[in-house]
Amino acid sequence: MTAVALLGTGIMGTAMARNLLRHDFDLRVWNRTRARAEPLAGDGATVAASPAEAVDGADVVITMLKDGDTVLAAMRDAAPGLRSGQPWVQMSTVGVAALEPLAALAAEHGLLFVDAPVQGTKQPAEQGALVILAAGPPAAREPLEPVFGTLGGKTLWVGDDGAQGNGTRLKMATVGYGISLTTIAAEALALVQGLGLDPALFAEVVSGGPMDSPYLQAKMKAIREGDFEPSFTLRNAEKDTRIIGEAARSAGIRVDMTDAAGERFRRALEQGHGEEDMAATYFAGFTS
Numbered sequence: 001m002t003a004v005a006l007l008g009t010g011i012m013g014t015a016m017a018r019n020l021l022r023h024d025f026d027l028r029v030w031n032r033t034r035a036r037a038e039p040l041a042g043d044g045a046t047v048a049a050s051p052a053e054a055v056d057g058a059d060v061v062i063t064m065l066k067d068g069d070t071v072l073a074a075m076r077d078a079a080p081g082l083r084s085g086q087p088w089v090q091m092s093t094v095g096v097a098a099l100e101p102l103a104a105l106a107a108e109h110g111l112l113f114v115d116a117p118v119q120g121t122k123q124p125a126e127q128g129a130l131v132i133l134a135a136g137p138p139a140a141r142e143p144l145e146p147v148f149g150t151l152g153g154k155t156l157w158v159g160d161d162g163a164q165g166n167g168t169r170l171k172m173a174t175v176g177y178g179i180s181l182t183t184i185a186a187e188a189l190a191l192v193q194g195l196g197l198d199p200a201l202f203a204e205v206v207s208g209g210p211m212d213s214p215y216l217q218a219k220m221k222a223i224r225e226g227d228f229e230p231s232f233t234l235r236n237a238e239k240d241t242r243i244i245g246e247a248a249r250s251a252g253i254r255v256d257m258t259d260a261a262g263e264r265f266r267r268a269l270e271q272g273h274g275e276e277d278m279a280a281t282y283f284a285g286f287t288s
Contacts, residue, residue: 001026002146005058007051007074008065008092009037011230012118015125016064016091016151018043023128023150030054032074056081060147061088061111067239068098075105084110087140089147091132093117093175093236095243096165096250103163112140115162117171118152119178122231128153133174135159135166172247175240176258178215182237182278183261185219190285199224219279228276237278238265 003026006017013031020027021043030048031037037047048054055061055078063071071092075082088111090102099115106113114136124130132152134144138160148155159166189199203220206212222228241262248255267284268274 002143003028003057003059004147005030005048005054005061007031007054007061007063007071007078009040010064010066011122011233012125013064014040015122016062016130017045019126019128020147020150021045025147025150028054028058030074032070051075051078052081054078054081055086058086059143061086062147063088063090063092065092066236067092068094068102071098072101072105075102079109082109082111085112086110087112087114087136087143089114089116089134089136089140089144090162091116091118093171093240093243094168096168096172096247097243099163099165099168106162112137113162114140114144115165115167116148117167119171119174124153125151131156131174133158133167133170135164136162169247172244176244176255179237179241179244179261179278180257181213181215182219183257183264183281185216186223186279186282187264187285189220189223190282194286222277222279223282228273228280230275230277232278233275234265234268234278234280235274237281238262238269238274241265 005028007030009029009031017029017040027045028048029037029040029045030051041047051074065071088106103113116132116134118130118132120130128150130152132148132155134155134157158170188202192199192202241258244258264281264284268281271283273280273283
């Protein structure tokens with residue numbers, strides 16, 4: 001069996017872990033708050049007491065944590081268990097600026113660094129239907145085939161050097177697209193309701209037409225039913241708007257839609273919706 005160390009068992013990490021376990025990987029998991037990793041023991045995972053314990057002897061190391069600083073801290077703690085030539089797949093959304101210190105740490109320990117953020121939320125992660133945006137050395141591709149084939153419905157290799165961050169660069173555009181779509185849908189439903197109409201009427205107009213999509217249907221359903229169980233939290237979405245903005249400004253690009261979405265997310269955070277699905281940006285449309 002391929003031994004995988006997964007550092008980070010939040011919403012996405014847990015969904016990915018359960019998928020790997022269903023496919024008989026030897027999975028070791030670690031999370032800074034151990035209680036969030038413990039339920040995976042019942043599914044067959046080994047819950048490690050430290051990052052170093054998790055990565056020791058693993059064929060592949062995966063990080064799925066909230067930001068670059070958290071990834072860097074976890075991998076520094078993992079250093080005693082790392083070995084030269086070990087593939088490290090960095091799958092978190094960390095932003096372009098965070099990649100340099102991560103790549104430097106990988107080089108220091110002789111790791112095969114693969115920048116491979118994913119497109120998709122909780123349900124695709126559970127189903128093994130993520131889109132993996134990978135950049136990394138050719139030597140890492142063969143050992144990663146069974147892992148990527150389990151986690152993703154599609155793997156797109158966008159470069160041979162993870163340190164260059166082409167996977168993350170592409171992720172900035174794709175996650176910005178998802179954030180913008182969610183914000184537009186939430187704003188439209190809030191406007192319909194604010195004007196005294198049933199939001200179901202908006203759904204009737206767009207459903208089955210050229211503006212429809214499975215993603216739109218999922219977000220409209222969440223809003224109309226008031227079910228904001230997170231597949232991607234509003235707090236994380238707000239974080240992503242900031243790192244997208246940083247990447248865009250460094251490239252001389254304006255991302256007005258993403259910036260506007262960030263403002264709405266921050267209002268919803270102030271209203272207490274941070275741990276709900278990002279569709280809860282709907283509430284930011286009401287002034288009282």
